[in-house]
Structure formats: structure tokens, C-alpha cells
Amino acid sequence: MAKSEKISEAVVRRLPIYLRYLSYLQQVGVTTVSSQQMGKNLDINPAQIRKDLAAFGDFGKKGIGYDVNYLVEKIRQILKLDQEIRVALVGAGHLGHAISNYNAFLKDQIRIAAIFDSDPAKQGKQIAGITIQPLEELKETVKERHIRLAIITVPAAAAQSVADLLIEAGIEGILNFAPTTIRTEKEVRIHYADVTSSLQSLAYYLT
């Protein structure tokens, strides 16, 4: 297997898309799939798919395709989804609610283990069985519950200070929904999931 440092972020971002599609195939009982078929369904060049997967190992059989079950297992390993990964969510507004509720139904090893909000009116209430805590408890809770990732769903103006708090608490990766750039000197992975950026990249393809 190639070293993780050599895999580009673009590939890492495509792996979950492959995984979701392959899991769907599992559900409907499909056991083998070609890169052609995957490419057609996912709107990704089949050669790109073959190249992406080849970076991690020799998964496909020429003329036959990929074994769906085996590939699902492999991608889950590559993405480190064979372990439980705990997530903190900060910002219990509409978006935070939506994500927490949705997450509660996931059969996934990545799960929200704590929710924080600065609004005293929200603290103590529950979303999907998790009690909303004040930000003052964040640092201690993150350490106690071995939380490694965080989701930021606070307004843009509060995102940087929340990120600083999370990073100080030892969070290793942040998924930021606030429409603002987060700056950090530390070795923390920050991914942006804001709607604006997604729509903007979609607009590029308008004819």
C-alpha cells in the first residue's frame, strides 16, 4: 500500500463516494462491478477510478471488475472506518440539529459523541439523545470521551474562536460548515463543507 502522504486529497475525497456507491450495490445484491459501470453511475472517468483504487492495492480483475464486498472492506480500512471515531459538534442551530439527528440514524463508526452551544437556553436540552453542553466544558469532554474530530456549525463570526478552542482541546480534524476560512498554526486537518463553496464549484459547470 502506498504511503498515506502520497495520496492526494482529491483521491481521499473520492473514496467515500466510491464507498457509498459500493455499499448501495451491496444492499441491492450486486457482487461485481466494473470501473466503467462505476464511472457511469458516479460521473467520474473510469480511468480515474482505476487509478485511484490502484494507489492502494491491486483490487480489480481485468475484464471482470471489482469484487464489491472486498472493495467495501478495503476502502473502509483505508479510510480508517474499521474503528470508532468520535466527533464533537459545536453549534446547535438548524444545521447542527439536522446533522445530529441524521447522524443518530447512521450505522457508521463515525459518530457524534458530544454537542456544544454557547446559548444557555439550549444547554441541557437534548438532540438525538445527546445533551447540549456549554463551551466551557468542551476541553474536558473532548479529552474524557476521546473525541478526535469536530464539526463546526456556528455562525461565521464565531468559527475561528470555536476552532481555536477545539484545537487547544486536541481535536485532529475539523469539518467546518461556517462560511469562513479557519487559520491555525497547528497540524490540524480542516475541511470545508460550506454550501456556498459547493454551489460555486457547481456553477462552474453551467453552460
Next chain:
Amino acid sequence: MAKSEKISEAVVRRLPIYLRYLSYLQQVGVTTVSSQQMGKNLDINPAQIRKDLAAFGDFGKKGIGYDVNYLVEKIRQILKLDQEIRVALVGAGHLGHAISNYNAFLKDQIRIAAIFDSDPAKQGKQIAGITIQPLEELKETVKERHIRLAIITVPAAAAQSVADLLIEAGIEGILNFAPTTIRTEKEVRIHYADVTSSLQSLAYYLT
């Protein structure tokens, strides 16, 4: 300028990230920025940034860097953000609410122009000044209001039928928040914004 077909999706996805950062620099009064500085703040290799931007034209000056205002204008042009782009949102749950409300505050040319939900209890109510309509009105509304993009925030089980409806109505691009793969035979761009995939790609970087 290079032909749009030759620009990889990875580049197109990074452009909004550059744009957001450069807009931030504009706000704080910074007029020139180097790829080194950009790379440091955005956690992207400076050589990658130079390569990405060079694909569209010769924007930077060696030893000086990029003119922030000029680059913002150029990226907005490349992303086609110099025109108004109307968006339909389908699914007025927590996530739909959060996106619609947030969108209302955006000073952006991409704006939500219609909201749909299959729940009669929600129809007729307003989010951020936009009245929630039944799905039966989708096709006509999309055509009348020249809506070109759509956001899907319905549960996974409903996503495919909603997408079919949108594509039939002539939508050119879909941002899908539902955790499911959307299949289509038509030339429609589908981007996935679901939280699971984002968290999964973040998990890859855990050590």
C-alpha cells in the same frame, strides 16, 4: 484561458476556497498575497495553488505574488459568479431551513429562488421570505423563474425521485445532501455534500 473541459474537478473545487480566502483578505485590506502565504493559511501546497491558477491565466508576479482584487475578480469570472444563478431547494427540514436562512444573508449571485416540500403542513409557510411550495409546482416554477441549480435536502429514500423531477424540469446541476447516490442518464452535474462523506475523508487523515 484553458478550455473548461480540461480543468479537473479537484481544481474547480479548490477555486471557491481560494475565493473565500481572497475575499477575506480584501475585507481586511490586504492587496497582495503570495502562493506561500495562501498555502500556509489554506493548508494547500503553494505549488498546487500556482498550478491551479496558472491553468486559467498568468495571474501572479514572481517575487511579488497575486493582486488580491484582480484575482478575486478573475476567479468570480471563472466560476461564472458574475451572473445571477437561481437555485431551488427541495426539503424544508432542519437542514433545508439552515441552508435557506443562511443563504438569505449572503451577498452572492447564487441565491435560493424557490423552496419545495412534499409535506402539506409545511407548504404555504415561509423560510427567509420564500414560500414553501408543493412538489407538484416544481417543474413549472423552475422554468418560470429560470432556476438552474438545485439543492436536495430530503431524506435518502426520497432523493432519487426528487432528482428525477428536478432533472426533468431542466435543472443543470444538483448539490445533494442526502446520503445516497443519485443516478441519471442525462448530462446533469451532481455534487455530493453529505456529512458522512466529508467526515470519512477527514478520518483518513487521523494518525
